[in-house]
Amino acid sequence: MAIVKIPQQKLEALTQICRSHHNQAGELINVLHAAQQLFGYLPAEVQEVIANELNISLAKVYGVVTFYSFFTMLPKGEHPISVCMGTACYVRGAEKVLDEFRRLLKINIGETTPDGRFSLSCLRCVGACGLAPVVMVGDRVFGRVSPDKVPDIIHEFAPEYTV
Amino acid sequence: MPPTNYHLLVCAGTGCRASQSEAIVQALHEALEHHGLLSHVQVVRTGCFGFCEQGPVVKVMPDNTFYVQVSPLDAEELVAEHLVKGRRLRRLLYADPLTGHAIGDASDMAFYKKQIRVALRNCGFINPENINEYIARDGYAALARVLGELTPEDTIAIIKESGLRGRGGGGFPTGLKWELTRKAAGTQKFVVCNADEGDPGAFMDRSILEGDPHSVIEAMAINAYCTGASAGLVYIRAEYPLAIKRLRHALEQAREYGLLGENILNAGFNFDISIRYGAGAFVCGEETALIHSMEGGRGEPTVKPPFPSESGYQGMPTNVNNVETYANIPIIVLKGAQWFRGIGTPSSPGTKVFALAGKVNNVGLIEVPMGITLREVIFDIGGGIKDGKKFKAVQTGGPSGGCLTEKHLDVPIDYDNLLAAGSMMGSGGMIVMDEDDCMVAVAKFYLEFTVEESCGKCAPCRIGNKRLHEMLEKITSGHGVPEDLNRLRSLAQVIKDTSLCGLGQTSPNPVLSTLAHFEHEYQAHVNEGRCPAHRCKDLVHYVIDAESCIGCTLCARACPVDAIAGDKKQPHVIDAEKCIRCGACLEKCKFGAVLLT
Ligand SMILES: Cc1cc2nc3c(=O)[nH]c(=O)nc-3n(C[C@H](O)[C@H](O)[C@H](O)COP(=O)(O)O)c2cc1C
Ligand code: SF4
């Protein structure tokens, strides 16, 4: 396992998060949410600190992190792209949109572009089914996306990309 | 006419916000300022109006004018015409798709005519971030009545008599559940609101929490009074940031007003609510899994009994109800059980909220009386199928449900009828499919979901669903054999019979119901290597009809892999070896020369 040292400042913020949840094992999921917000992802070192603080085994923390799809142990791209694969989006052609992102960015679901700009994932329903198919890039929601709009979306975040 | 008393209601639900409703609010403010009306007219951000298809929506009250697809650029004209000159801005009115006439008053729209709003009574009418607006519409009056006049037993009797059944999917009688929790022994009890809403393509609970969070808070307090609980928990999906924000805000306001906390309404009753976040696991909607997740662990279900009402959160009696179930409570307490029974059918009184989506014209959130038919929902409210295509099926109950077809269109919707028809009510997702959808691929889509979401605790679900999915993959990729259909059936039955929790017990339903109603489509895949809907990529072939092709070269230029050859003004040909079946040529061809076989 690669040893990533957590910068002192962030380490303090992390223990502070645990303390604000009273270092209680029952608050594990809330702690992980806050930690992922701080680090962007949950590498092993972060999980170790949390296990120590909440006085539970690292295996338990790891078990929870890997159970929930919201938590990730890999850093995401600068602009995380999520294609909605909920049923409403699926029947309105979300698969083709996803294929187009894969083709143009040359990455698969769960991967990040080598330059770290974009990562690609699927999610299930953001609740904007009226606008299906829906794509989220960071916090931005794009509705009624068709494959030919995919290059425009990429360009909006990375004008220098030639796609 | 001095334009006093006007209210401009702007939908600030997730859907409309995604299409700029926040910018519309800003633009309306600017326009009002420009006309010197800022102090006369209120702009209110409300919850969802339901008509998401035509969003962003702006409603003008009191004359109930409904403007659709509004853009920030329209704000100035809207204010100048409607508020200053007092006439409706026709350009932005909704045009009836049948007659083409512009409809001014929302209550004249077919979309709303057959709807009855009970659970959604305040959504789209009040500002969800202002507790006073909720109170002005009889908010917290039910809690006051219960605390002041009724015993817990009286209150439970009202709920029992109303016949309200759980809206989270199972349809368990709500009053009975409350009674069981009340009678269960325990030093402490809990009230839980299930806001996990995992069914993809459903957004009922989200809209209630975004549009009317206080109704849920009030109902949880009433429940606590009845069951003897002192603490409440809302378990909500992390994917719903706006609903979370509104709920937190509402909780703070309720505390400020003494409606949560100690000695509520001076009745010596103490109760407060905290929030727990989901982290993206569908199975956590199942109540035992939800409880384990709230305790900070993996969201794996456990065997029932014991039911949560006996032994739930921290081993204590816990009453779990769905968001929409709670939203019904205050109005039942105020208007009475008989009023509620007057809506719906005898075995399923009241209304149900559905998220209507897929291939219908009017995608949106609707609330209809139980007993309405699918035909009325899809064709009257939903405005029929998109692009004039033919209706094929509708899936209710999400990944646990089944598809219903043409022959079920006149079945009155209630819990029991949907079960009898091979589907289920579920939480309210309703996905409409048309002739272009391949039912085998749809079954595979749902199975993909189940395989991903199975918690893996028990073998039938973990392994069985994976095998089911593999068989469907085999069939849709053209390698299926006739025996596969019986294998599908028998494996599906084993999974249903032997899985531990509701997820596994219902996961084969999409396969079984598509097999029951669309066996001919499965047959075409396995016997003829053909996908009748042309959806399964490996079973469709693109060819160019030499007669219709004029050699315009558009398709050849659109093809991403250069699979199309041909000289200008000569018929083109597709190289089947190179073709990746992306469909680009089909979309580009203006002469209908690209055919699917
Ligand atoms: C796999 C699975 C997923 C479920 N998802 C939800 C859900 O998202 N929301 C919900 O309210 N109930 C869901 N339920 C039903 C709950 O277990 C429980 O029955 C319900 O919350 C009880 O509330 P009610 O009686 O008010 O419907 C789910 C059940 C299963 C088996
Ligand atoms: S049926 Fe599936 S989801 Fe339910 S406990 Fe078994 S493996 Fe988990």
Ligand code: FES
């Ligand atoms: S299914 Fe995509 S937003 Fe709901």
